[in-house]
Amino acid sequence: MVAETQIVDEETLDMSPLDEVIEQYRSQPGAVIPVLQKAQHIYGYLPPEVLQHISRGLRVPLSQIYGVATFYAQFYLQRRGRHTVRVCDGTACHVRGAGKIITALERDLGIAAGETTPDYRITLEVVYCLGSCGLAPVVVIDDQVVGRLVPEKALELLRELP
Ligand code: FES
Structure with a gap:
């Protein structure tokens, strides 16, 4: 399909x-x-x-x-979602619960990190340190950096995306 x-x-x-x-x-x-x-x-x-x-x-x-x-990592050979969600799992974010955010998003979207939803709405990626460790755990939704996230809030933000 x-x-x-x-x-x-x-x-x-x-x-x-x-x-x-x-x-x-x-x-x-x-x-x-x-x-x-x-x-x-x-x-x-x-x-x-x-x-x-x-x-x-x-x-x-x-x-x-x-x-x-x-x-080059900048080139994508697979079609991407309209939105890119990058969850940081670097050390600072990891110790502050990034793993729980990743698991919650994977479960909610029905895809694994690195994949795109079948409707091409969201591409979910895991990255390692976005340089905003003071805000850990950090997620970047398109170009918007959101810090001190918890899984529930991350799910809410994703549901708000068009
Ligand atoms: S480890 Fe996540 S921003 Fe640095």
Whole structure:
């Protein structure tokens, strides 16, 4: 079911904005990373069709494109949720109950950390220290940092997301 949705989405991708980006970078050395960044900005992630299109457009072997896309953590090869929820499980957050927050969110969303809900509403991630240890335990919902969280409050915040 999920796979079918993704395939349909990928088949209907409009490549024209990507063509403009490729055109802009075509003759420049080191174009792969900026083109991948712009492609991800356009599509939200880097599906196989986009990587193939970039490979053809820049005349760079697909294996090389995949090599770059999988090397850098900034690139996503899987479709992501509209919202990204990052729960910190670094030392300070861990000792203040981050594990309970992660378990509560996983149970409520029906996914494991690192996964996206089937309706593509939320991607749940675990990170290790966000540099706000004084606020532990910390969760970042999209770009909003929320500190001193407890599982109940975290669940409430997620339910409020559109
Ligand atoms: S350990 Fe969580 S913010 Fe530092």
